[in-house]
Amino acid sequence: MSKTSTESSYTARHLSVLEGLEAVRKRPGMYIGSTDSRGLMHCLWEIIDNAVDEALEGHGDAIEVVLHPDSSVEVRDNGRGIPVDNVTNLKLSGVEVVFTKLHAGGKFGGGSYASSGGLHGVGASVVNALSSRLEVQVDRGGTTYAMSFHRGEPGIFDDGTDVSPDSPFTPFTDHSELRKVGKVKRGVTGTRVRYWADSQIFPASAAFSYDELITRARQTSFLVPGLQLTVRDERRLPGTPGEDGPVEEVFRHDGGACDFVEFLAADSAVTDTWRLTGQGTFTETVQQLDSQGHLHPVDVERTCEVEVALRWGIGYETEVRSFVNIIATPKGGSHLSGFDQGLLKAVRKQIEANARRLKLTGKNGKERIEKDDVMAGLTAVVTVRLPEPQFEGQTKEVLGTAPVRGIVAKVVDTEISSLLTSSKRGEKAQAGMLLEKVVGEMRARIAARTHKEISRRKNALETSTLPAKLADCRSDDVERSELFIVEGDSALGTAKLARQSDFQALLPIRGKILNVQKASLADMLKNAECASIIQVIGAGSGRSFELDAVRYGKIVLMTDADVDGAHIRTLLLTLFFRYMRPLVEAGRVFAAVPPLHRVEMPAQGKRKGSITYTYSEAELSKVLRTLERSGRRYKEPIQRYKGLGEMDADQLAETTMDPAHRTLRKITMDDVEAAETVFDLLMGNDVAPRKDFIIAGANDLDRDRIDA
Structure with a gap:
């Protein structure tokens, strides 16, 4: 083996190794999507997914990812280890084939993996081609084997004190060498891959995202029950959790997709988390290599396994995650289309069968349940497993295997129909609540459409169908206009005299409105006070809420400065939080501060x-x-002052309504999750946590502060 420089002239061996990888380096976007941080992370996913595939097949239960201070990243697993024996016809070790040959490896031929994430057989070789240095070590048969690569080319690095991609490199010319570098106990197997991304390909601004890595590790631990994933960051980068020293997080979940749904769901449950499983087969024509290395078409029967975990909550947000062989498909594909189709078909069928009980006769019976009605409040994880799925592009964001749609649709339709027609007491009650929720969403959508049609500002020649008790303002300027929601008719009389009618509108509410955290969507829409508020604001509610359609720039809750006033304000905020949240997020909801x-x-x-x-x-x-x-x-x-009604108009204007002197408290959404937890605790259906909260705070109560 003679010493040569990195720029040595090519031999026939160089050409045979690099002919495919040169294309990767020339057009990296075709393989990893981009060369920014997203592409850098995609390379890491490829190596991690190869390790996860071993765990999927039951050959490993631990993966460790380490972000080193020298910008390299290392992935370790305790799977079977990459094969080290020579591949027939190629006269190369399995390690070299995996890291230098495109479309080669255990994902082809159908013998090694029933289903896998790294299925194109290009992931490891692409990462190798785009790395200035890649080191791989394999434990097999009591021996540790090692191989080094420089921009895809195998050879030897001459390291001094530091392991670096800039160390002198000698490429192999005549033959490759899979080095034996140590011994391990019998039965110990695994693979370790460490690589440095090539600065000629990736800009200096591209960096590994610790948060993305944590999210992916947690997600994978849900999808592969029993697999332990460890993420360690040793970079000490400013603004990261490891800024003050190495940080490590470990993930393991044994409950699978059901645990994932429980983790994702933020609202209170309407149904339990249901697990739907099934499978189907289809025939696919594929090109396979024969013994002479020639491709020819073969009809292969494929089996597609389907697993779906889902639950409905009281909210209206939808969270659906889809996966193929544990690979996330953020843009969906045939499996997600099948899920939507099967779910909508099953729910529609049951609603039609229960039309009389759900009061969908007569005029209401003409309306048809739409997809958004069914999806409101749904949290779901859709997973399919099949050999050699077809993706649209190497980044695997969309599943393209067409027959999967029909298989998933049939499984979901059958399983959901079974649950919705179950005679078991618990499932029967949940099915009833779910159907009522879906019908309620349909009615909300219709009501929102109606409200939108009737809530436009009217000119002098038009008649308004807004509530009669609304004292509207004259201005059409939304940015300047304000809507005061006033507690009680007594305060309304004073407020009418105190307001500046050019831009301040008044809507009185009678007493305490419905607690919408406990009530169903249908009950909320039936409540006169809630319906009036939604109609006057004019932007709909729930998932149909449109911030641009709001008729007023500010919504001000003006209640008495006592316990009842605080309770009414809380009930109103619950309504806004659940059904008009974008209004709160935009900082357009305020609480008046009367003296x-x-x-x-x-x-x-x-x-x-x-x-x-x-x-x-x-x-x-x-x-x-x-x-x-x-x-x-x-x-x-x-x-x-016991209430707003005790003030005269001048006092109310000066202290509470006049923009020049008043104080308004802006309602913010700094921590949505914490706010949702508090709303659920104080206003939700579960009484026990609320009781515990009151008991825990009882000792802090100052009896002298009670206004009695």
Whole structure:
């Protein structure tokens, strides 16, 4: 073996090794989608997926991913290890074939993997071609074997003290060498791949995302029950969890897709998490290599296994994740189309069978359930496993195998129909609630369409069908206009006199509205106060809510400054949070801050009389102490407002409604998940956690602060 430089002249051997990989380096986007951080992460997924395939076949239960400080990444597994014996006809070891030959490896020929994630047989070789250095070690038969590659070409690196892609490299010319570098105990097997992404291909700004890696590891642990995935970051990059030192996270889940659904679902459940399974077969014509190395068409019978976990919640957001052999397909494909088709068919069939009970007769019976009605509140994980699936592109974002659609549709239709017609008490009750929810979503969609048609601003020649109790403003300028939702008719009279009618509209509500966290969608739509609020705002509700259609720039909740007022405000916020969340996220919902006390100071000497408003007991005490220290008198008794109706119009305008003097509290969505948890705790169906919360806080209660 003679020393040569990296730029050595090609021999026939060089050409045979690099003829395919040169195409990868010239057009990397064809294989990894892009050469930014997304492409860099895709290379990592290829190596991880090869390790996961071993676990899928039952040959390994642990994978470790390490992000090294020198920008390299290493993937370790305890699978069978890449074959080290020579491949027939090629006279190359299995290791070299996997890392230098496109469309070669255990994913071809049908003998090694029933289903796999790395199925095109190009993943490892593509990563190798796009790496300035790649090191692979394999434990098999009591021996550790090693091989090195430089931009896809096998050879030897002459490392000094540091392992680096810039170390002197000598490529193989006459023959390859799979080095024996150590020994391991009998029965110990596995593969370790470490590589440095090539700076000639990837820009300096491309970097491995720790968050994406954690998300993918967690996702894979759900999809392969019993597999333990460890992610370790040793880079100490600013702004990452490992900034102060190496950080490690371990994932393992034994419940499979059902655990995944429970993890993804954020809202309270309408149904249990249901697991649907089944399989089907189809015939596919494929090109196979014969003993002479020639391709010829063969009809092969394929088996497609289907597993779906799903549950419906009280919300209206939809979260559906789809996978093929544990590979995520974010843009769907034939399996997701089949899922949608089977689900819609099964639910429609049951709703038609229960039309009388669901009150879908007469005029309502003409409306047809649509896909969005069924999908509202659904969290689902759709997984199919089949040999050699056809993807649209190497990035595997869309499944293209057409027969899978019919198989998935049939399994989902059969299994869901069985659950919805079950005679078991629990499943029967859940089926009833689900059908009512779907019908409620249909009615909400129809109501939203109707509201949109009737809630446009009317000119002088038109008649308005908005609620009669709405005192609308005159301005058509949405940015400037404000809607005050006022507690009670008594406060409405004062507010009408206090408002600036040019841009301030008033909508009174009577008492405490429906708790929509407990109530169904249908009950919410039947509630007069909720329906009025949705109609006046004019943008629909739930999944049909359109922020651009909102008729007012600000929505202000104006309730009394007492316990009942706080309860009403909470109920209103629950309505906005569940059915008009984009309005809250846009920062357009506010709470008015009316005063609690009015302190009147008469004229004293040269001092003119004045009035001060306070908004809490603590503020009142502070004001009174200040007045006493300065020798200023004030009228007794101090006026304590029990409600908005006790104020006169000037006082209400000055303290609560006039933009020049008022205080508004903006309702924000800084932490949606935490907010949803609190809403569910305080307003949901489950009483026990709420009771525990009250008991836990009982000792903190100051009895003297109770306004009785």
